[in-house]
Amino acid sequence: MINPDEIQKIREDFPILHETVRDGKKLVYLDNAATTQKPKQVVDAISEYYLKYNANVHRGIHALSEIASDMYDEAHQRVSDFLNAGFKEVAFVRNTTEALNVFTYGYEKFISKGDEIVVSRMEHHSNMIPFMKLAERTGATFKYIELNEDNSELDLTSAEEVITDKTKIVSVPHMSNVLGTINPVKKLADITHDAGALFVLDGAQSVPHMKVDVKDLKVDFMGFSGHKMMAPMGSGGFYGREELLDKLEPLFYGGDMIKVVTYKDVTWNDLPWKFEAGTPNVGGGIGLGAAVEYLQKLTMNKVRGIEHYLTKYAMKRLTEYDWVRTYGPSSIEKRGGVISFNVYNNDGMLIHPHDVATLLDEEGIAIRAGHHCAQPLTVEKLCIPATNRMSFYIYNTTEEIDFTIDQLERVHKMFS
Template sequence: MDPIALKAEFPILNQDINGHPLVYLDNAATSQKPRSVIEAVKRYYEWDNANVHRGVHTLGSRATDAYEGAREKVARFLNAASREIVFTRGTTTGLNLVAHGYAREVLKPGDEIVITHMEHHSNVIPWQQAAKATGATLKYIPLQPDGTLSLADVESTITENTKIVSIAYVSNVLGTVNPVAKIAEIAHKNGAIIVVDGAQSTPHKKVDVKALNVDFYAFSGHKMCAPTGIGALYGKAALLEKMEPMEFGGEMIDFVGLQDSTWKEIPWKFEGGTPIIAGAVGLAAAIDFLESIGLDEIDRHEKKLATYAIERLSAIDGISIYGPREDRVGLVTFNLGDVHPHDVATVLDTEGIAIRAGHHCCQPLMRWLEQSATARASFYLYNTEQDVDRLAEALWKTKEFFGYEPVR
């Protein structure tokens, strides 16, 4: 794997920002798009653009083939069946679909939903609302001091009253990789189902939903080189068949009468209206691109960068780094003394370096860290050790700019 050669495949990265070559380190928020994905979407709009599942004309047939072909590619990518893949707008929509279509149908007072303190808001708020609507209780698995989970805590938090466990495979702040397969085993032993937020795992590591034995798995395309506005929800067929749709209208119906209607089979009953056809085409192209490199190669490269970044940043007085030091993905979340993360990000931007600053849609986790906000540098397949060096050098300049001296 040659990240320098791969970088040339991403047109947006070939530019200067504020007089400096762009170093893009905000990949956990969204990744950049390779030329092959951009061309696939462009080709669809130039040659195949039509609505799907409706017209019998040639363009309609080609668009339908492209859309359903993308579904088959996603299914193979996750080791699932095509009928178990529902196209969505992204991870948030997928999690909300489960919280509405499944949770509200099965939960009752006294039941429990279990999540963790490290969850993104999209894996907190839907469960808060489901608990309020059904009388269920929302519980949290506590975190260890390094931001990991103890299986002993998982065992003690999940009980026979637990009906749903929902957890991020990878934390978007801490970089923690959670033991999803083991948590799934504990959940199933107690009669619960497990839902996985795969937003930060799917772009970076090989995912096999059958090996993990998860019941639902949601992810977004835009974090894995695909366009924005497209994602997918995997669900075990038996569970999807029991679920109610969240949106109603054209495309998802079988028969419409004056007083009642029936739905199509899965997965189409969840895809009301004109779907995100071009996005699905782009997602299929992104999967081809990632698989041509190899997810295991990407994982190894990013872990190497994270290790190097922790080493470089730890040498800067006043830097605090959050999350585990081992078994983490390619991101580093940190603070520079009492300099506000937004100020750090602003100064880095003047050096052409794009990072994230804020609460990262994880306010409960920020409170657990006792921080109002943090800065985050997140890496992808086109980042290099030279990018990390640029980041470290710019942080030294930031420290000098604010005259920060650590308290002795």
């Protein structure tokens, strides 16, 4: 059971939540699937780096560079431990998008005509376009795992049909940023490995919100975004099984990712540095380490518990109204803290999500409206131009949900 006082205590770490917007309106931030707010502990860790030991890493022999290198490496170790991965298996990149592009370019040499690449019908563009283009470059066939009848979950029968002995890669989201669905990753990993293919996971919406143990989930490669888990913008990373990363061609070439360079040849640096060409985002990496430390102290069970409590509450409230339609699984157990919904007027006409989001914004409420970078899912599967989306994190409250629903009532009345 979640005690609301615990959430109030967490809120004290986030000064931005006490800001007002739009001429004095209290901020209600419900756009956490896009990016989360940052606690003081993370901002302090970043400013300490810049104010006290800013230097380039892995290059200098001087004192500052040594401290910066140690702190940056320590952040790597912390993130690796958080995912139950080895130190060599986690590299820092800008975000999930970059991670998945590193994978698709790096693995290209192992894909040829006649091979098959499989993603699902619920992809964010980041986990779809890199694979679509990989298939185009190599002549491989690009296939989709279908959704179930009400477009809320992946259809495992379809997965078993679509994944064949020609499949080389299967990539799915751990959690959908539109439907909120948490996919049965272990089962999908088993189906994939039985077919002899690699299992790639888009961890953008799961790593910040639940315990993700890459070994337990039998993931071969996974991308994630630091900014969606309280770390700064431009911080994120990927996990790859060590043997896989050994074989993967680096996408970026340059300084720090090499061991020996001659006028004729080059050998790669040890993992994970092979994938961190040039000066890295040191402050961002240190901030990511601090964000993970914050989550570890809170525990991922608590994070999931708070989001479960908020999602259950919001779904119950939203389903009180016959003019609200929600998307994704009806079972709370199968979903994370993301709720996409639409609002209709008394004549059953859709109130465009952009109108809804604009009217809520007037009251200080930040939700997202659009196709959420999953245009095929929204437009071709759900058959709507856009949805509204509220998404929660550890600092949201049931009062914020109530206030948002009061404002939805106002919008409904205004358009009816």
